[in-house]
Amino acid sequence: MKKEPLLYSLSPFDPAGHRFKVQLSIQRPDPKGQELTLPAWIPGSYLIRDFSRQVQTLRAACKGKAVAMRKTGNHSWQCAPCQGPLVVEYLVYAWDLSVRGAHFDESHAFFNGASVFLSVTGQTHEPCLVRLNPPPHVRGWKVYTSLPAAHNHPEAARHHGFGVYLAPDYDALIDHPIEMGTPQVARFKAHGAEHEMVFTGVLPNLDLERIARDTQKICAAQIALFEPISKKAPFLDSAERYVFMTMVTGDGYGGLEHRASTALMAARQDLPSLDAEPGEGYQTFLGLVSHEYFHTWNVKRIKPAAFSPYDLSRENHTRLLWVFEGFTSYYDDLMLLRSGVIKPDDYLRMLGKVISTVHRSAGRHKQSIADSSFDAWTRYYKQDENSPNAIVSYYTKGSLVALGLDIVIRQGSQGAYSLDDVMRLLWERYGRDFYTGGGKGIAERSMTRLIREATGVDVADFIARHVDGCEDVPLARLLPLQGIAMAWKPASGIPALDxxxxxxxxxxxxxxxxxxxxxxxxxxxxxxxxxxxxxxxxxxxxxxxxxxxxxxxxxxxxxxxxxxxxxxxxxxxxxxxxxxxxxxxxxx
The missing domain is CATH 2.30.42.10 (PDZ domain)
Structure with a gap:
């Protein structure tokens, strides 16, 4: 018998206390006693976050009678056996001003599903209905999310309204963050696909038109990279639009990718205003936009086997983050150049800064980016004062490895192939049908073989030296092959205290x-x-x-x-x- 959808109802009811009220209705709970869990981490941010610590006053009832519950682990609860619908009510404290958790006050509400929606063990593949309710005594708020409305439901949400939304399963439910409030919004189409840009925060004279125009070029260029013939946006398999949700603060920076949206933090001074020309900070913001959008393909659909599927109860180790974050970090600024939103000299300046950053890290001689990928949970995301001496970033050195591979492939194939061909092979084999065709991921030791298959170029020695080993990418030799001169200069003439x-x-x-x-x-x-x-x-x-x-x-x-x-x-x-x-x- 087909199970009825799980029903979640979320109400941002206490803006001063920063609390959400959530009700979960389970029509057919496990007769032996229903287990409930909350993710220990959120995909894309490789650190145990312990979202369950923000859950308050958890209780359950069946047909109006209380059902006993007990905590069974850091992130799990067990309900006593009951016959018939089980209703679970709980409060979530939402005061994490980041892209990872939940934040709510009188100005807006934002949350990732991983931090607020309990998972029903044994029913994670079942459809999930989500009723979003407006906060009390507030008018004018709207809902911004890539989660589709439940069109066949009598209370279906209508055009950014409160009401009922639908996720095909729990994995999708927690992969569509939600913003509520009265943000500034811009819209555009890229190859026919709808995109929204949502900005929350105090933003006088924000040049929305310019941001939308530049972002449209970036999105169109990336879609054409992966789908040069069809120009089909990847998120159309799960959503009607792509949503950029940006929380603007005095000095914020960061992003977290999702299958049809991204959550961003940006510094107010980095965004363009109507009465001034933007500076380098705006290019930094566009690079962040480009990075998170590229993840729509690379890591949200093209995944390592270790993430297919995610185990949200514990660390998921992979040695391939240099591909998923490093390659993405290479393409983020490169797509700004290709789309025409920055000039070639700007690109070289930005690339020079990345090379300088990697060069200053003594840790690059001690840790490979394959090991850095594996150790993300315990070292990269838990940095201390000695980290620059001990570790290397799979983001920054990974981007230089991608640059080096791109040049090696171009040279080895006499210009017939590039890293673009590798990305298109990965997309065709692993990504395009990930959510509709069973979802397999890339095996840990397969990148050398895949690159050779895509381009005919053997990069085994390169990967052994610069990915599995700690050698610097030989950019002083490789860049001139692309017509780029490289020189080193002191950052200043001041004697160094180091x-x-x-x-x-x-x-x-x-x-x-x-x-x-x-x-x-x-x-x-x-x-x-x-x-x-x-x-x-x-x-x-x-x-x-x-x-x-x-x-x-x-x-x-x-x-x-x-x-x-x-x-x-x-x-x-x-x-x-x-x-x-x-x-x-x-x-x-």
């Missing part, structure tokens, strides 16, 4: 002491607060730079620091400024 600092309440704190550098040799440590150099007070990091600029490499300086609440003094021999800034230009 630390990374941050300003905290007008003080200069050492965030990282670079291994083998001047500060390391002199005895300074991360978390030290620099208070004086040669008896002169240090306040903000800029004042430290001014004091160091009075010296030359090889000079000894007396550095006073507070370590915890103890005043310490160290003699440090300043180093020559490192050649840490990569400059790229077109040869000739």
């Amino acid at each position: 630390v990374r600092t941050r300003s905290v309440n007008g003080e200069t704190h050492i965030a990282t002491v670079y291994e083998g550098g001047a500060a390391h040799a002199g005895g300074l440590s991360a978390a030290d607060v620099i208070v004086a150099v040669d008896g002169l007070r240090v306040a903000e990091p800029a004042s430290l730079d001014k004091l160091l600029a009075r010296h030359k490499a090889g000079d000894k300086v007396l550095v006073h620091v507070f370590r915890r609440d103890e005043l310490r003094a160290f003699t440090v021999t300043l180093a020559a400024p490192a050649a840490s800034e990569c400059r790229l230009s077109y040869a000739g």
Whole structure:
């Protein structure tokens, strides 16, 4: 007998207390006692988040009578056996201003399903109805989501309205985040597919038209990359539109991909206004938009086998994040160039910054990006003051590996093939029919074979050296083959203390002491607060730079620091400024 859909009803009922009220109706619960779980993590963010800690006052009833419940694990509950419909009610605290969880106040409500919707064990493949209710005493709010309305339901939501929405299963339910409120909205079509851009926050004079125009070009270019003939957008298998949901704050930055939408955080100053030309921050925002949109193909549909399907109760390890995040990080800025929203010189500047970032990390000599991918849960997402000395980013070095592979493929095939052909093969074999054809993922050790199949070029040695090994990608040799000259210059002429600092309440704190550098040799440590150099007070990091600029490499300086609440003094021999800034230009 076909089971009736699960019914979730969500009400943002307490804006001052930041609480959602959720009711889950299960028509045919497990007669032995229904188990309920909440995801321990959210796909795309590889860290155990423990969303269950925000669940409050969980209770259950059957035919009006209370049903006993007990906690059985960090993320699981067990209901006592009952006959007939089981109704579970609970409150969720929603005050996480991020792209991962839930946030609710008098200005808006936003949530990812992974943080609010309980999973019904044994029924995760069943359809899910979601009734979204407006907050009390609030008028004018609308709903923005890629989750389709339940068109055959008598209470079906209508055009951004409150009402009933439909997900084909639990995996889809938690893969369509929802924004409620009165945001600024722009719309456009890319190859006929509807897109919405939703901006929440205080945004005077926001140039929505410009953002929509530039984003449309990026989306169209990416669709054409993967589907050069049909130009069919990938999300049309599960949604009527793609939605960019952006929460704008003073200094926010980040994104999280979903199958037909993305949640973004952006700094207000990075967005263009009607009365000023945008700066480099706007290019950073467009790069974020491009990155998350590219994930619509690469990781939301083209997946590693380890994510097919996800196990949301524990870590899902894969050594392939260098493909899914690294390749995406390569294409995000490249698609800005290809779509024409940035100029070639802008692209080289942005690429030079990535090369410089990777070059400054001593951890690249100690950890491969394959190991970095596997260790994402315990190292990349749990960074500390020593992380730059110990780990490498599968995002940034992964993007340089993608660049290197692209050039090697172009050279090895005499220009007949490129990394684009690899992405199209992955899309055709693993991604295009992922949600309709059974969903298989890429095996852990198969990228060398797949690249050769797509291009005819053997990259086994390249991957052994630069993916499984810790060798730098030989860009000084490869880039000139594409007509790009590469040079290194000191970031400044100031003698180096070889630390990374941050300003905290007008003080200069050492965030990282670079291994083998001047500060390391002199005895300074991360978390030290620099208070004086040669008896002169240090306040903000800029004042430290001014004091160091009075010296030359090889000079000894007396550095006073507070370590915890103890005043310490160290003699440090300043180093020559490192050649840490990569400059790229077109040869000739």
